[in-house]
Amino acid sequence: MTPAAYALLNYPALRHNLAKVREPAPSAKIMAVIKANAYGHGLIEVAKTLVGVDAFAVARVDEGVRLRQAGTGGCIVVLEGFTCGEELQLLLEHGLEAVVHGVWQLDLLEETQAAGKLPVWLKLDTGMGRLGFTRSELPMAYRRLSRCHNVADPVHLMTHLANADDLQDPKTGQQLALFHAATVDYSAPKTLANSAGILAWPDSIADWVRPGIMLYGVSPFPGQCGRQLGLQPVMSLHSRLIAVKTIAAGDSVGYGGQWTARRSTRLGVVAIGYGDGYPRQAKTGTPVLVNDVRTALIGRVSMDMITVDLENCPEARPGDPVTLWGGGLPVEEIACCADTIPYTLLCGITQRVQIVAR
Numbered sequence: 001m002t003p004a005a006y007a008l009l010n011y012p013a014l015r016h017n018l019a020k021v022r023e024p025a026p027s028a029k030i031m032a033v034i035k036a037n038a039y040g041h042g043l044i045e046v047a048k049t050l051v052g053v054d055a056f057a058v059a060r061v062d063e064g065v066r067l068r069q070a071g072t073g074g075c076i077v078v079l080e081g082f083t084c085g086e087e088l089q090l091l092l093e094h095g096l097e098a099v100v101h102g103v104w105q106l107d108l109l110e111e112t113q114a115a116g117k118l119p120v121w122l123k124l125d126t127g128m129g130r131l132g133f134t135r136s137e138l139p140m141a142y143r144r145l146s147r148c149h150n151v152a153d154p155v156h157l158m159t160h161l162a163n164a165d166d167l168q169d170p171k172t173g174q175q176l177a178l179f180h181a182a183t184v185d186y187s188a189p190k191t192l193a194n195s196a197g198i199l200a201w202p203d204s205i206a207d208w209v210r211p212g213i214m215l216y217g218v219s220p221f222p223g224q225c226g227r228q229l230g231l232q233p234v235m236s237l238h239s240r241l242i243a244v245k246t247i248a249a250g251d252s253v254g255y256g257g258q259w260t261a262r263r264s265t266r267l268g269v270v271a272i273g274y275g276d277g278y279p280r281q282a283k284t285g286t287p288v289l290v291n292d293v294r295t296a297l298i299g300r301v302s303m304d305m306i307t308v309d310l311e312n313c314p315e316a317r318p319g320d321p322v323t324l325w326g327g328g329l330p331v332e333e334i335a336c337c338a339d340t341i342p343y344t345l346l347c348g349i350t351q352r353v354q355i356v357a358r
């Protein structure tokens, strides 16, 4: 018996997408970004499938520790670095690497009595405005890290692109120029590119690249889906019809009675809702596949259910399969109908959704 709501994960597609990373960046080392439970795809399983990458990146120390506890070897970079001495000790204990982005982290590194040496990725803020040293602070930070007895050689240099998904935006060129100017005198290994950088900004490809969303077969660019870029989507989200009925003209559907039938309408109730991570913001008209036929969401998304128009699926019966995204229905399209980005949909899959590996 299949579960009511499940995410089908095509793990072999990860390796196809990894090959697509290598096409524009054949000589770059690859740091596969698997933060946030590998964008909802399962941290450990994704790490096991992507053997052969040069490093993994996670956001938090606990994600790195979980990887180690599951037996993941090799380099694991913690993108937010450490926030206190205890976290620094955990990094050292588990052989994790850290992004260093603030002066107080330098202080902590210098004060700590450590047995091992921490590999570090020194982050320069070139315009994202979140983490990182300014250009004027960089020489000081680099000098302090290079001399610190707790820091492994070499110190890596990195920055993060804020607008690379917009091909027209001049900001990316400015970020690349700033990073180049600030780091040209250092022979340290460098990294700038996320998925959008890898796919659209050749000058952002340096010693290392950091693909995230594209590994999961999804496009970082608005208005374009992964398949158009030669990627294979890894996740599809499924459920089934649990009721089929005909309502009369004038009847309304769902919380708030937001949708009212203009004529007698056949509709179906599907066992999926925002409690599973299906976006509540999805509008009436958002496409849904019933028996692989495209139909439309009507009314508001509830916690456990949605309603769909079955006028073009006359054969549909309770128990029939429903696809919320995946297959012929790109998650990018659903994100657009819910005024969000595909990243949030993938990460937002909840515990209740069973993961089924293909």
Ligand SMILES: *Cc1c(COP(=O)(O)O)cnc(C)c1O
Residues within 6 Å of the ligand: 033, 035, 079, 160, 193, 194, 195, 196, 210, 211, 212, 213, 214, 220
């Ligand atoms: C999340 C993240 C990435 C990956 O971004 P995608 O857009 O998913 O490719 C790369 N670098 C850093 C620092 C990140 O936080």
